[in-house]
Amino acid sequence: MSPWTEKYRPKNLEEIKGQDEAVFKIREFLKNFGKKKNALILHGPPGTGKTSIAHAAAKENNFEIFELNASDLRNREKLKNILRPATEQMPLEKSDKIILVDEVDGISEYDYGGLGELLSVIESTSFPVIITANDIWDKKFSALRKKCEMLQLKEINVNVLKNVILEISAKENISVNDDLINELSAKAKGDMRAAINDLQALSKLKDYFSVILDERNKETDIFSSLKKVFQEKPENEMLGIFDSVNMSIDDIILWIEENIPADYKGEELARAYDLLSKTDVFRGRIHKQQYWRFLVYENIFLSYGIASSKKNTKTGFTSYKKPSRILQIWLNNQKTVHKKSICHKYAEYVHVSHKRAMTEFPVIKLVIKSNPEIQKELKLEEEEIEYLKI
Ligand SMILES: Nc1ncnc2c1ncn2[C@@H]1O[C@H](COP(=O)(O)OP(=O)(O)O)[C@@H](O)[C@H]1O
Ligand SMILES: [Mg+2]
Missing domain, CATH: 1.10.8 (Helicase, Ruva Protein; domain 3)
Structure with a gap:
């Protein structure tokens, strides 16, 4: 599956968003090439469009791109052999070309003998040179900075x-x-x-996604149920009210937790929260000890219990809010989703419990990380293997 960043990489300068000044300046640079400096440094934070702008600008002018990366710069001789000819030959098909040195600051930890070669190429080239960098302010780039026009890209609005x-x-x-x-x-x-x-x-993450996406459709149910429980007298028919809401009890608890303060104040608020936390504890026990038949009490706590926590019935319209914790839960889950899936595969494979695999994950991780055969055996996805490297 292709990354969406590639699928939706801007194809021309019109598709570059939020960088109008940079787009204007790169057009000027190419139009006026030969009159001023031969090279332009596009620098700024990651993901702001530096590489995309360079490619799109080349395309707009029907230029061929000759691309070098930081590792090409390591070796002066090698660089001489590839870069020199490229700056001298005319491209065959297209009318002109651009020399692109992408992420020049990637060389930092290596020998950057090629930098000197790059400088001399910039002096003599008959083609525009575009250089990108996240951070160009290091001392070792001071000579390069002097030879280039500078164009800073800002974080995207x-x-x-x-x-x-x-x-x-x-x-x-x-x-x-x-x-x-x-x-x-x-x-x-x-x-x-x-x-x-x-x-x-x-x-x-379809599960979590659908929790979040489906909320809109579910809102009418949950809204009217919350209104009944929070505002009306407790009644027997209230007992099953949350059954008809198409949401998990966990989510319903979040909705109640988020919205109680909108209707309840003071003592009744304290009582309701107390009940809610008891429900939570109770719920934990039910799950741990698997006393499923007690599940029905949860519903009673949440409906009848919460309804009886208030002193008087209420009237009026309250605009209940979507619980913000759902997003928090999703974000936390996003962090652990690969860990969970790896543990799941591992647990299945060696027949231990998922919980044990999660507890022993640091060790399991070390073992799997350095062993491609185990990775294969466990049928790990590419992303899961990536995750192990972090
Ligand atoms: N200004 C922008 N307009 C539209 N998409 C952008 C922009 N900047 C980045 N992107 C998106 O982010 C991806 C990475 O952008 P890229 O140009 O490689 O960033 P950089 O080189 O600054 O790290 C692109 O493929 C594109 O999907
Ligand atoms: Mg880039």
């Missing part, structure tokens, strides 16, 4: 991130609610690659 997330969601046919879009865009902190990757990861 949060509203631009939201729009791109919306667009991709529409194309992928997934509906994402506003809270989630806001959360994703804020969390990305100006990094479009991060935002798109999160969206794709989220779309794969």
Whole structure:
């Protein structure tokens, strides 16, 4: 499956979002090539469009791209052999070409003997050189900086991130609610690659995704049930009220927890919370000891119990809110989802409990990490193997 960041990589400069100044300047740089400096450094935080802008600009001008990466720069001789000819030959098909040195700051830990070669190429080239970097302020790049025009890319504005997330969601046919879009865009902190990757990861976690996505449809049920329980007299017919809500008890508890303070105050609020925490403890025991027949009491606590915690009945419209903890739970789960799935496969394979695999994960991780055969045997997905390396 292809990463959405590649699938939706901007194909031309019009598709580059939120970087109008940079787009303007790179066009100017190419148009005026030969009059000023021969090279341009696009620098700025990851995921802001540096690589995409370089490629899109080449395409717009029908330029061929000759691309080098940081590892090519390590060896001066090798670089001479590939870069020199490239700056001298005319490309065969297209009208012109760009030399792109992507992520020049990636060389930091290696020998950067090639840097000197790059400098001399910049002086003599008859083709524009574009260099990208996250951080160009290191001392070792000072000579390079002097030879280049500098173009700084800013973090992408949060509203631009939201729009791109919306667009991709529409194309992928997934509906994402506003809270989630806001959360994703804020969390990305100006990094479009991060935002798109999160969206794709989220779309794969179908269970949690559907909790969040289905909320809209479920809201009418949960709203009217909350209203009854929070505002009306406790009655027998209330006992099964949450059965008809198409949501898990865990979610219903979250909804109650989030919204009780909207209707209950003071003593009744304290009583209701107390009941809620008892339900939670009780629920834990039911699950641990597997006394499933006690499950029915949960419903009673949550409906009749919560309803009787109030002093008087209430009237009026309360606008109940979606619980914010669902998102928190999702975010936590996102962090552990690979761990869980690896443990699941491992547990199945060696016949131990899932819980034990989770407890012993640090050791299991070490073993699986360094052993591709076990990885194969366990049928680990690529992403799970990636996760082991972190
Ligand atoms: N300004 C932008 N407009 C639209 N998409 C972008 C933009 N910046 C980044 N992206 C998305 O993020 C991905 C990574 O962008 P890239 O240009 O490789 O970032 P950088 O080189 O700055 O780290 C792209 O494939 C694209 O999906
Ligand atoms: Mg890049």
